[in-house]
Amino acid sequence: MSMSKLGLMALWTATTFTLAISGNAQDLGQVVSESDLAKWDISIGPDGVGLPAGSGSAAEGETVWLEQCSACHGEKGKGGPAGDLVGGIGTLTRPDHVKTVGSFWPYSTTLYDYVRRAMPYYAPGSLADDEVYAVVAYLLSQNEIISDSAVMDATSLPEVEMPNADGFISYWPSPETEN
Numbered sequence: 001m002s003m004s005k006l007g008l009m010a011l012w013t014a015t016t017f018t019l020a021i022s023g024n025a026q027d028l029g030q031v032v033s034e035s036d037l038a039k040w041d042i043s044i045g046p047d048g049v050g051l052p053a054g055s056g057s058a059a060e061g062e063t064v065w066l067e068q069c070s071a072c073h074g075e076k077g078k079g080g081p082a083g084d085l086v087g088g089i090g091t092l093t094r095p096d097h098v099k100t101v102g103s104f105w106p107y108s109t110t111l112y113d114y115v116r117r118a119m120p121y122y123a124p125g126s127l128a129d130d131e132v133y134a135v136v137a138y139l140l141s142q143n144e145i146i147s148d149s150a151v152m153d154a155t156s157l158p159e160v161e162m163p164n165a166d167g168f169i170s171y172w173p174s175p176e177t178e179n
């Protein structure tokens, strides 16, 4: 590599790292505010602990779905470029198994956590809590796990039994079997 190229690279590196360091330095030593912390404190347990207030139905979810999700995941949750979220139930023991939210995920509550945290892909965190409940209801009803008219909220969602709920074993001893 020529000296001038090396020089340019060194300049680029120095500039980049200086920018990165000065960017972070502004935040160092600052106490995190409750509202900033709340944006990160969004984990939902398998039993639904942490689910927010609000609710949504599959019909409301269809609107969210068509506007924000179907381009990547297909019109009804199948056949899109980002993979199927619907179908495959009962196929997991077959060589041609289809893993989807419906066939594979053991907890309905994970769907809320995942969608709120990570989707839509280019605007994660942009959905209102009611919209997340609604689109979760839509996906569960498309998978025929709940009825079309069921409303999902912090009480009803954890009660939804997923088809693959017993398909996982835990490496860690549960509190009951420990000791």
Ligand code: HEC
Pocket (backbone or CB within 6 Å): 064, 065, 068, 069, 070, 071, 072, 073, 082, 085, 099, 100, 101, 111, 114, 115, 119, 120, 121, 122, 135
């Ligand atoms: C721009 C494309 C895009 C859009 C729009 C989008 N997704 Fe996704 N979605 C993806 C991709 C890519 C993945 C895989 C991400 C990964 O594995 O890291 C994914 C993964 C998922 C998964 C996890 C699937 C699994 O089995 O692991 C769910 C659930 C999901 N999306 C729901 C939604 C919902 C609900 C919406 C609308 C609110 C949405 N997505 C909008 C691209 C998209």
